[in-house]
Amino acid sequence: MILVLSQSSHELTTEEVMDWLEDLGLPCLRLNGEDLDADSSWSARVPGGDFEITLDGRTLKLAAGDIQAVWFRRWAHGRRDQPVELILDDSRERQEAQREISSHLDQEMARLSGYLFSQLHDAAWLSRPSITRLNKLEVLEEAARAGLEVPATLITTRKKHLEEFMRTHGGIITKSIGESRALHLGDYFHTMLTAEIGTDLIAQLPEDLFPSLFQEKLDKRYEIRAFYLAGELYSMAIFSQIDDQTRVDFRHYNNVKPNRVVPFKLPADIADRISRLMGALELETGSLDLVKTTDGRYVFLEVNPVGQFGMVSKPCNYHLEQRVAEILARKARHGNSPQPV
Amino acid sequence: MQDKSRIFMLFACCIPVLGARRSTICDLQRQTFRFIPNGLHEILTEHRGKTVAGIEAAYGHEYDAEIAEYFEFLIAHELGFWCDDPDCFPEIDLTWKAPERITNAILDVDAESRHDFDKILRELDDLGCKALQIRFYDAVGLAELERVLELARYGRLRSIDLLVRYSEEMAEVDLEPLLRKHGRLSSIVVHSAPEDRLKRLPSGALLSYRTKSVDSPHCCGEVHPRYFVTNIGCFSEAQKHNTCLNKKISVDTRGEIKNCPSLARSFGNIRTTSLHNALAHRDFRELWSINKDRIDVCRDCEFRYVCTDCRAYIAEPQNLYSKPSKCTYDPYTAAWRSA
């Protein structure tokens, strides 16, 4: 049995991989993060117990011994308290208590998930859940060690150093140190994408800053999104520079006239360094962002360990959904040993 | 002044298709096509990867001005780019694959039909079917539509299209809530309606009233640019498969299981056999591999990978490879015969 760990909606990719698993004749079970608390009911006895989960009236026994391979697609928690108000009082101290309760409930769920994952430790995983703890700054260090060029990067609390950095590089951008977040406010999502900052903005800043990340602004010829899958690399070029809206961050999608995206083949030396990086980070999957600069350099930006591969697979016709299913099938048969499919 | 040592590359999603008289560039990403002269098709295919100077020389410098104009046109319409590293830009792999045993199905219903919808929907679900069209030739009640949709509620279908005959029960105020309630519904087209009217819901679902009457499968098989689809799915499938019949299964008004309700051959009746059994018959897949490149006239047509075929109504009924009889396009003159 192959266990698919995912989330309960907005997951077309999970469905497609499951269709391919079915085509391969492999039984699979999908467990969504929300199933642990949103509307399912279940029990587990510790130690060594199996999870007995009732979903949609069917009782399923999730016994570690029956699971040969696990696909960690993603894992979103749902909590049964989320539709209701925890405390009906907006005094400052009760708001604070509400935040603390919420954070404690999240922690409880995280511990529970951690236990479920550890019970399945002996199965062959396609990406262990620990990968979600990747740190972008450590990744830049590893990438440089692997021989990849990375953008000049400064993290500072001092405006003076930022000004020097600006003078050295001409143009700079800022982005968050960790994952970018979309904050919900009113009818809008406020998204922290990569943004160029100019001297006008710098002039308005105080002398002391919250630790902020700055990078040299690269002159892009095109951008590259590469999906790394168990030693294989599937790349796509994104022509973000034709359109002003997408020049700094292609995620400012132009839906009317989408950026051109085409299959791309990275030079062998760059592909080798990426493999080395992924090996060093102990990642079996990851979505990598690179830039090809106007002067012909390949610059590595970041890697997202649970990246969306649909956005590479579909336009390039790579059929990665099938490839993932084949790799899961191999893992279910042979464990983690690297045998060709 | 153009740099003549440059190499022009089409974006891999923009694919030139040669026709007898003119060609197209099919833009699979932006889902549209543009006409180009056959001379430009030759430059883009036979001289792919050459520098501008190389191409000019290949034509003995007779067409330098035209060649420059062609490239300006292609750049202006974002169909390609000047490329310094052509080895990094492979062509798109046009292999078509689908995990489903059946991807789409047609179910025909008239006043005499006695379908076991539950059985049919369960079997389609098991085959992995993604899209279903149900065509009601005679008036049908709202309650019956609701009953059928309820049976499809938890299945794997991603899209249901309903074609229904107009009646007082098929009013916008009744059908719109149906589209909202059943997210699987992609469209409801009401035929034999008093007027032509179209409404698109925010979800993308479509409600359309059409004066045209659809009273039998004989109404099917039209070929018209409005049916053309320029996308990677259809274009890649068209390379080796029949764009209408590949992985399709149908049940006609009498319950006969066929490739398509307009075809004569039955592979058994749904009352006495299953879709699985019909599909297992060795002849069931025979038509699936008749791609446009094997069909007379179509093989010379610049629309051949964006057009869905028809094998039921063909120019010469004895010749399985003759062109669709309802197609009025002539690729040799590049003209549509007015109906």
Added chain:
Amino acid sequence: METPPNLFEILTEDAKDRVPVAYRAVEPIPIAGAPELRLVESRSYRARGYFCKAFYKPVSKCVAPEPD
């Protein structure tokens, strides 16, 4: 449409100087601007919100689609 509230602007003057510089470039994207998805119920062991969309080609050809 009304000008959206800017996340940075609603911070207090003191807070503005105490958040990452990236907060000054946060961009509001209207939620209504995103296309409404047709998520439908499914057998829950597969998913609860199941993504539906029109098939990639016409299933039959009886009535030519009208342009929107």
